[in-house]
Amino acid sequence: MSVAAGVALAELRRAIDLVDGGALALLAVRGRLAAAAGRCKRRQCRPVHDGPREAQVHARAQRLAARWGLAADTAQAAMEVAIVDGRRRQGLAADLDQGAAWAATGTMPAMPNSTSRSSRIHALLGRLPPPVRLARWLRVMPVQARHGAIQRACTRVLAPSIARGDLDFMQGRRLGVEVTDLGLRWVIERRGDALHVDDGAAEASVRGTATDLLLLAARLEDADTLFFQRRLVLTGDTELGLTARNLLERLPWESVPLGLRIGLNRGARLARTARDAHRARAAA
Numbered sequence: 001m002s003v004a005a006g007v008a009l010a011e012l013r014r015a016i017d018l019v020d021g022g023a024l025a026l027l028a029v030r031g032r033l034a035a036a037a038g039r040c041k042r043r044q045c046r047p048v049h050d051g052p053r054e055a056q057v058h059a060r061a062q063r064l065a066a067r068w069g070l071a072a073d074t075a076q077a078a079m080e081v082a083i084v085d086g087r088r089r090q091g092l093a094a095d096l097d098q099g100a101a102w103a104a105t106g107t108m109p110a111m112p113n114s115t116s117r118s119s120r121i122h123a124l125l126g127r128l129p130p131p132v133r134l135a136r137w138l139r140v141m142p143v144q145a146r147h148g149a150i151q152r153a154c155t156r157v158l159a160p161s162i163a164r165g166d167l168d169f170m171q172g173r174r175l176g177v178e179v180t181d182l183g184l185r186w187v188i189e190r191r192g193d194a195l196h197v198d199d200g201a202a203e204a205s206v207r208g209t210a211t212d213l214l215l216l217a218a219r220l221e222d223a224d225t226l227f228f229q230r231r232l233v234l235t236g237d238t239e240l241g242l243t244a245r246n247l248l249e250r251l252p253w254e255s256v257p258l259g260l261r262i263g264l265n266r267g268a269r270l271a272r273t274a275r276d277a278h279r280a281r282a283a284a
């Protein structure tokens with residue numbers, strides 16, 4: 001084997017190790033979330049096993065597998081492993097004996113009060129790796145794939161604005177986004193009626209943490225607050241940056257695809273809760 005091929009193989013294996021580590025860490029978090037879901041269902045006196053929900057989990061996995069070029073049976077098997085772990089974390093045997101252990105004891109497990117439940121979820125999210133620890137996994141994703149995903153999302157969200165002429169000021173202009181805690185940056189340029197994403201030089205850039213950029217995108221915090229508190233910083237051509245910011249604020253939220261709105265909203269809330277939990281743990 002040539003030396004170069006040997007080096008490339010070693011680097012690929014290191015990347016695979018990173019992905020494996022991330023997958024196992026996420027499975028561990030998923031198991032804890034499933035356990036918390038089980039406590040919620042007991043509190044509501046609902047059956048712990050939820051067949052329709054499991055079917056929904058599998059159906060979503062198949063849609064994602066098709067989008068990402070993952071074999072359907074691989075996605076099926078992976079989710080079955082995750083769901084079996086999810087059941088086990090809720091006191092269900094893998095063969096779904098519906099929590100016979102409770103019937104044997106005649107007592108339901110202690111019900112957490114709402115404070116202890118939210119504090120459990122808070123503590124759980126505090127165990128999530130901070131975004132800066134996710135950075136190296138995100139950098140494993142090929143740059144072209146990352147830029148392609150951003151380009152498709154931006155084009156889909158901003159297509160109505162382009163059609164209305166609201167983005168004419170962006171013709172041939174280059175606006176950068178820098179996610180400081182993930183070490184990610186990209187530049188969006190309007191070329192004709194299309195948006196192009198690359199990592200070249202930008203005329204103006206918006207810089208902030210992943211959480212604050214998500215909160216802005218999800219409309220959970222307003223731009224004035226984020227910029228006033230310098231949680232988001234505009235660099236370079238201020239006029240271009242402010243024009244782009246004002247456009248985003250005027251963007252009719254209902255024009256954003258529902259799935260993306262839900263994803264942004266949930267992602268931003270999860271990121272904010274995890275950040276608060278990390279801060280609480282650091283202060284303790």
Ligand SMILES: C=C(O[C@@H]1C=C(C(=O)O)C=C[C@H]1O)C(=O)O
Pocket residue numbers: 033034037038048049050051053054057082083084085086087090
């Ligand atoms: C996690 C839950 O409990 C169980 C485990 C599931 C899973 O691991 O995805 C889905 C449904 C339930 O059978 C839930 O109800 O959401």
